[in-house]
Amino acid sequence: MRIRRNYIIILLSGILACLAMLQPDSLYASPTDKTFTVVIDAGHGGHDPGAIGKRGREKNINLSVALKVGRLIKENCPDTKVIYTRDKDIFVPLHRRAEIANNAKADLFISIHTNSIASRTAQVSGTETYTLGLHRTQENLEVAKKENSVILIEDDYTQQYAGFNPNSSESYIIFEFLQDKNMAQSVNFAQLVQKQFRAENRTDKGVHQAGFLVLRETTMPSVLIELGYITNPAEERFLLSDAGSSTLARSIYKAFLNYKQGKGKDVSVPQPQQADRQVETEQPVVTEEATTSRPVFKIQILTASKVLPKGSRQLKGLSPVDYYREGGLVKYTYGAETDYNKILRLKRNKVDSKFSDAFIIAFRGEQKMDVNQAIKEFKNNRK
Known part of the structure; x- marks a missing residue:
């Protein structure tokens, strides 16, 4: 019986050895050989046309550029897996797009869109790239509202998005409290994208933050790219042309290569000069009240x-x-009070006229805290 068992063990060992010689890659792949996965999201689609120009529709421009970006990556990056949220003219809900990326454990999420404005007479043009966050200008908020409004044609959107109203400014305050651990990498990639657009002589409208639902649920570095304005006749012609879409796709592809080679390193933030430290310190100023x-x-x-x-x-x-500093970004504040009413008056009397989208935050010592909890404590302390 023991001899038979030894014979079986020797036989199995031989079979495994043969399999190892025949299929070394599949059985003994190096643990460091991880495929880089990028999810490319062509915004809108199907019965959702997106922005509409005189000659074209946003959904088609987005898809054309997305497929070209994916094709360039597939042809030149054999170690990269490309996944599309859609590769044809179909409608995909916003939450489903994020699910596709999360389920794939993607390393990068690129959402491609085309911009528009209400007035077709204004010659607004240019590319811009967004990361997740709270809007800093009314213009950024309007872009987010436009892209988020697609949920209104989804089934049961009030339940799916927890009552979020894409047309209500108040709904967007939730994005301020999101702690996005991928912010630095997202900003890094966004800056690389805009750099490549500038190299192709496209008008650079910069890197911004805004509350995009399609980015909110993703668990990897994510950006939303606005390729240009379909409401600008000259830019629409460029966006609809094969040369134009190829130029934009090539720019995004080059940014992807630079990002991947740098492995998504954090954005470097230079240290302030010594002379600046009297009024601008790396950590919040510790006053007598703050102690x-x-x-x-x-x-x-x-x-x-x-x-x-x-x-x-x-x-x-x-x-x-x-x-x-938070999430690879530098966030500026004004005033410091333990009295919420005082800081609120300061905001109304001195700040709102200069920064219309300013808002109140709270710290305990050097740690940022939930402002709603801070207000609750302030009220309790007054009793």
Whole structure:
């Protein structure tokens, strides 16, 4: 019996050895040989045309560029897996697009769109790339509203998106409290995309943040690209042309190569000059009030990818200011009070006229905290 068992063990060992010689890659692949997965999302589709121009529809432009980007990656990056949320003219709900990326455990999510404005007489043009966050301008909010409004034609959208109203400004405050661990990598890729667009002489409208539902649920670095304005006749002709869509696709592909080769490293944020540290410190200013355990309220006025020079025009004359770092970004604040009513009056009297989208945040010591919890504690302390 023992001899028979030994014979079986020897036989199985021989079979495994033969299989290893025949199929070394599948059985003994190196644990470091991980395929890079990118999900390319062509916005809109099917009965959702997206923005409509005089000659074309956004859904077709998006799909054309998305397929060309995917084709370039497939042809030149054998170690990369390309997945499309749609590769033909069909409707895919926003939440489903994120599910596709999450289920694939993607390393990067690229959502491709085409911009528009209500007035066709204005010659607005240019490309811009968005990452997830709270809008900083009314224009950014309007772009998010436009792209998010697609949920209104989805079944049971109120349940699927927890009552989110894409046309209500109040709904977008939720994006401020999202802690996106992939923010730095997302901003990095967005900057690479815009750099390539500039190299092709496209008007650069920059990198922005806004509350896009399609990015909210993704668990990897994600961006939403606006290729140009279909409501601008000249830009529409470019977007609809084979040469135009190929140029845009090539730019996104080159940005992808640079990002992948750099492995999505965080955006480098230069350190401030020593002279700036008197009013701008890396951590929130610790005042006498802040040394207590009570929350300290501040007004967030601006987000930047790097530390601004002292007296920057972007601060619109507010001084002294403070900043903190979060998600690879530099976020500027003004004022510091344990009294919520005082900071609210300061915002209304001195900040709102300069920064219409400023909002109040809270810290406990050097740690940012939920502002709603901070307000609740403030009310309790007054009793």
